[in-house]
Amino acid sequence: MKPYKLISHTADIGVRVKGRTLKELFENSAFALFDIIADLERVKEKERFILNLTSGNQEELLHDWLRELLFQCNVNLFVCKKFQISKLNNTSIESTAVGEHITSKDVFKTEIKAVTYHNMVIKKEKNTWKTNLIFDV
Amino acid sequence: MVGIWQGKLEKIDDFRWRIPKTYKPGMRVPGVVYASERMLSDIFRDKALEQVANVAFLPGVVKHSLAMPDIHWGYGFSIGGVAATDIKEDGVVSPGGVGYDINCGVRLVKTNLTEEDVKPRLKELVGTLFNDIPAGVGSSGDIKISFSEEKQLLVKGSKWAVSKGYGVSEDLEHTEENGAIEGTDPNAVSERAYERGKGQAGTLGSGNHFLEVQVIDQIYDKEIADVFGLNKGQITVMIHSGSRGLGYQICDDYLASMLKCLTKYSINVPDRQLACAPVNSPEGEAYLSAMRCAANYAWANRQCLMHLTRMTFEKVFNRKWQELGMSLIYDVAHNIAKIETHNIDGRDIRVCVHRKGATRAFGPNHPELPVKYKHIGQPVIIPGDMGRHSYLLVGTEGAMSDTFASTCHGAGRCLSRAAAIKACRGRSIDKELLEKGIYVRSKGRETLAEEAPEAYKDVNEVVEVVHNAGISKRVCRMKPLGVVKG
Numbered sequence: 001m002k003p004y005k006l007i008s009h010t011a012d013i014g015v016r017v018k019g020r021t022l023k024e025l026f027e028n029s030a031f032a033l034f035d036i037i038a039d040l041e042r043v044k045e046k047e048r049f050i051l052n053l054t055s056g057n058q059e060e061l062l063h064d065w066l067r068e069l070l071f072q073c074n075v076n077l078f079v080c081k082k083f084q085i086s087k088l089n090n091t092s093i094e095s096t097a098v099g100e101h102i103t104s105k106d107v108f109k110t111e112i113k114a115v116t117y118h119n120m121v122i123k124k125e126k127n128t129w130k131t132n133l134i135f136d137v
Numbered sequence: 138m139v140g141i142w143q144g145k146l147e148k149i150d151d152f153r154w155r156i157p158k159t160y161k162p163g164m165r166v167p168g169v170v171y172a173s174e175r176m177l178s179d180i181f182r183d184k185a186l187e188q189v190a191n192v193a194f195l196p197g198v199v200k201h202s203l204a205m206p207d208i209h210w211g212y213g214f215s216i217g218g219v220a221a222t223d224i225k226e227d228g229v230v231s232p233g234g235v236g237y238d239i240n241c242g243v244r245l246v247k248t249n250l251t252e253e254d255v256k257p258r259l260k261e262l263v264g265t266l267f268n269d270i271p272a273g274v275g276s277s278g279d280i281k282i283s284f285s286e287e288k289q290l291l292v293k294g295s296k297w298a299v300s301k302g303y304g305v306s307e308d309l310e311h312t313e314e315n316g317a318i319e320g321t322d323p324n325a326v327s328e329r330a331y332e333r334g335k336g337q338a339g340t341l342g343s344g345n346h347f348l349e350v351q352v353i354d355q356i357y358d359k360e361i362a363d364v365f366g367l368n369k370g371q372i373t374v375m376i377h378s379g380s381r382g383l384g385y386q387i388c389d390d391y392l393a394s395m396l397k398c399l400t401k402y403s404i405n406v407p408d409r410q411l412a413c414a415p416v417n418s419p420e421g422e423a424y425l426s427a428m429r430c431a432a433n434y435a436w437a438n439r440q441c442l443m444h445l446t447r448m449t450f451e452k453v454f455n456r457k458w459q460e461l462g463m464s465l466i467y468d469v470a471h472n473i474a475k476i477e478t479h480n481i482d483g484r485d486i487r488v489c490v491h492r493k494g495a496t497r498a499f500g501p502n503h504p505e506l507p508v509k510y511k512h513i514g515q516p517v518i519i520p521g522d523m524g525r526h527s528y529l530l531v532g533t534e535g536a537m538s539d540t541f542a543s544t545c546h547g548a549g550r551c552l553s554r555a556a557a558i559k560a561c562r563g564r565s566i567d568k569e570l571l572e573k574g575i576y577v578r579s580k581g582r583e584t585l586a587e588e589a590p591e592a593y594k595d596v597n598e599v600v601e602v603v604h605n606a607g608i609s610k611r612v613c614r615m616k617p618l619g620v621v622k623g
Contacts, residue, residue, distance in 0.1 A: 006555040010183045010210040013554055067389065074382055075332050109583055111343040111623075113237045113385040116212055117392070117409055136212060136237045136385075137344055137554065 004032035012118075013110070013135045018128050025122065025129040026062060026093070027083040033066055033112065034099075036135065037073060040081045042107050046100040049078060054092040059120050062131065065093055066115040077102045112137055140181025144190070146170065152606040156190050156202075163405065164193040170204040171545075173602050179551050179594060183210035185217075192220045194406045195413060197228025199481050199488060203540055205495050206602040207549030207594065212236065213410035216494035216550075219543040221479060224416040224487050229404065230425055231413035232395060234491030235474050237388045239428055240435035241346075241379030242470040243518045244312075245529060246443055247365070248450070249462030250372040252352045255618060259350070259576050262453050263619035266348060267578040269449050270341055270442060272623040277336030280441055287331055288323040290338065294433030295440040295468075303339075303444035310507045312468040313497065316436040318475075322426035326383075327390050330427075334383025334434060339441030341378050343581055343623030345588060348446065349375045349520075351527060351615035361513050361531060361612045365466055373615055374463075375527055376442050377520050379472070384431035391424045416476075416489050425474065425489075432473055439468055466529070467516035469496055471546040479541050490541045498532030498544040498609045517609050521548045521596030523577060523588060523622070524570055527615045528600045535607030544609040548596035554587040561586035570620075579622035588622060 003024075007014040015032045019025030034040060051068055055061035072078045080099030087094035102108070118134035146154040149169070154177070156168030168189040172180055180186065185208045192214055193202040199221050208217035213233020222228025255262065271278040280303075282290065290297045295309055295316025309315045341348060351373045356362050367373075380387075398414035399406065406413070414420035443465065447458035454461060474491045481488070499506055499515040506515055514531035521527045525548070536542045552560065566585040567577050579585050597614075604611045 008553045008556060010185075010550050010553050011216055012212070071329060071333075071386075075329075105580070109581060113382075114389045117396075118212060134212075 002035065003028035007132065009134055013137050015133050016130070017133060018130050020127065022129050023085045023088050025131060026065065026085055026088065029062060029131065029133060030066060030069055030080070030083045030097070032133065033070065033115070033135065034080055036110050037112055038079045038102070038107050038109055043079050043081050043102065044100050045082055045098045047098070049080065049097045051097060052094045056091065058090045058122050061091060061093060062122065063115055063117060063120060065095070069097060070112060070115060079107070110137060140178065141183055142181050142186045144186060152602050156186060158193070161190050163407065164190060165198050166193050166201050168193055168204065169201045170208065171602055171606055171608070172206045173598065176206055176594065176598060176602070180208055185210045185215035188213070188215040189218060191407050191411060192218060195220060195222055195229050195231065195411065196404055196415070197222035197224070197226045199223050203543065205543070205545040206599045207494065207545045207547050209549050209551070211493060213408060214491065214493040217545065218493045219491065219495045219541060221488035221490045221541045222416065224476065224489055227415050228489055229413035230416045230421045230474055230489050231411050231491065232388050232391045232424060233410045233412065234493050235388070235428060236472045236493050237385045238379040238472055239384035239388060239431035240470045241472045242435060242439065242468060243375060243377045243520055244439050244443060244468035245466040245518045246374040246446065246463055247367060247466055248372045248374065251370050252372065252618070255350065255372050258453060259619050262350060263576050263578055263621060265449050265453055266446065267621050270348060270445050270621060271339065272341035272343065272580050272621060278339040280339040281336065282338060284331060287335060290437050291323045291326065291430035291433050292321050293317050294436040298437045298440035298444070303441050308440060308443070308465045311465045312436055313470055316440060316468070318429045318432050320426055321429040321433060323430055325423045325427040326387060326430050330383050330386035330390065333386045334381060337381040337383070338434070338438055339445060340381060340438070341442060341621070341623050342381055343584065346378045346623050347523065348442065348621040349523070349527070349617050350619035351375055351617050353613050354616040355614035357611040357613060364509070364513050365529070365612070367613055374446055375518070375520055375615070376439055376446065378435070378439055378442060380431040380435035381438060383434050387427045387431050391427065395420060395424065428474060432470065436468065467518060469516070469518055471496055477542070480538070488541065490543070492543055494546045495543045496546045497542055498536040499542050500532050500534040500537045514610070517544055519545060519547060519596065519600060522590040522593040523617055523620045524573060524575065524590030526596055528596065529612045530600065530604070530609040531612055533607055533610055536609060540608050544603045545599050548593040548599055550592055551594050552592040557589050557592035558583060558586045560591060561589050575617050575620060577620040577622065581623060584622050
């Protein structure tokens with residue numbers, strides 16, 4: 001089962017993501033992003049991309065992290081399918097994204113223009129972390 | 138009427154509805170929605186009307202916050218949203234009022250071919266267009282440009298393309314702003330935006346972008362159609378694309394920086410996506426000059442795409458494009474913010490008009506119109522979905538006085554992409570279209586389902602509203618024959 005659900009949004013693509021930990025929520029969010037962009041079954045875990053950054057708060061951190069991964073994909077055609085987060089707090093992340101540079105264009109499914117701030121709130125309910133993300137397509 | 142939006146609309150007339158200023162404390166002006174009564178149930182389905190009300194909070198907003206009949210839920214502004222802010226009265230500019238795809242727009246090219254000429258060679262023509270025009274996710278083209286050349290392109294727009302041999306000077310006369318808006322500043326564009334735009338000039342992109350071979354199936358105003366040289370049965374080509382990755386990145390960059398402006402300038406808006414800054418602030422000026430760079434990129438892009446189209450027609454029909462009569466009718470932006478003069482309550486004032494999924498529609502005799510179109514008004518090009526129709530209209534006096542010279546921009550989505558894919562599961566959209574005589578080629582596997590005709594409102598209804606409301610005038614209608622999708 002996929003670690004995210006598509007939610008209805010007229011113009012764009014929305015996903016509802018959950019995780020048992022904040023780390024897992026981040027990893028599942030990135031997975032959702034790339035699962036929409038590309039056919040991940042055809043992407044190999046060949047290369048690693050180290051991404052460390054800091055941001056103003058939890059939501060901005062998730063937004064900026066996804067935005068950075070998306071930039072790597074849009075410019076360098078680097079598609080990732082696995083994410084390892086070694087350190088995470090409310091304002092900083094240390095992570096490694098694993099995937100490969102794609103040469104075959106038909107691996108791509110959907111062009112995502114941007115990760116938006118739309119309704120982006122990270123919540124913890126009981127033992128589950130949740131957020132909604134809207135990708136502009 | 139049951140929907141997501143639970144507010145109340147007041148009927149103004151058969152095509153206009155008001156969201157009163159009292160709907161939400163903080164609204165500076167009322168909202169006005171252009172729609173027929175029948176269309177309202179679709180409009181109530183998402184939160185677009187709430188966005189129309191939210192836009193009415195923007196500092197400096199004048200007269201009304203508008204929604205065109207193709208309105209649907211967008212980012213900050215609704216798609217189909219129009220608002221003008223008085224730049225002298227601390228009026229603001231908001232990147233959410235333009236959108237990610239800056240100067241997403243459309244151009245219409247005529248030919249002297251008829252349906253009979255094209256029908257027997259339709260598959261060959263569409264197949265060649267599909268092969269020769271770079272499209273699809275992250276597509277890059279053969280037009281490679283260096284960093285310094287990209288800077289030139291951002292200033293000169295279509296003029297850059299024409300100087301490289303991708304078109305003729307007549308094309309520029311028939312492009313909004315002559316294909317190069319002034320007031321750019323290439324230094325306001327981030328390195329990342331340059332990086333994303335580098336390989337993408339002359340590429341169609343994906344999603345709702347397309348190139349369509351069409352036939353005119355209906356003439357509404359013979360006199361104006363004659364000025365364009367358009368007749369029933371004639372073949373046209375429509376190109377819909379924008380500023381590609383460069384524009385997306387500029388929007389993304391400035392949305393982030395303008396969030397901080399809300400505090401800096403003590404601006405109170407009900408939605409962070411309406412992040413904005415006064416037009417006359419350093420942040421507002423920087424955004425506008427970067428946005429204009431993206432607008433020029435988009436005009437150059439569509440100019441290059443038209444050039445590639447002309448070359449493909451030459452190849453398939455073995456005649457020069459000039460002999461095929463492939464001149465440009467017009468090119469117009471759908472997502473842009475422009476500083477214009479409008480008469481508000483008897484006074485000419487300079488305003489920043491945000492058109493987010495809306496088309497400029499200058500009426501006859503506007504000084505910015507090309508000589509050939511001065512007496513008829515500005516051409517307005519409205520693409521529909523790939524199974525129904527598209528339209529050519531002209532701007533009117535009504536648009537000048539009522540809508541800051543704006544009208545609709547397309548059919549407008551009514552199903553989300555996910556819902557469209559679900560509705561199309563197990564069906565073959567390309568076969569269904571072929572049965573209707575429309576040959577479609579698409580790069581993306583899910584694009585056809587996402588873009589299926591039923592995902593959109595009926596463009597005929599949308600156009601009927603803007604025509605009957607007097608904010609633009611129908612000239613002719615085109616039916617798709619061949620479609621290239623990204």
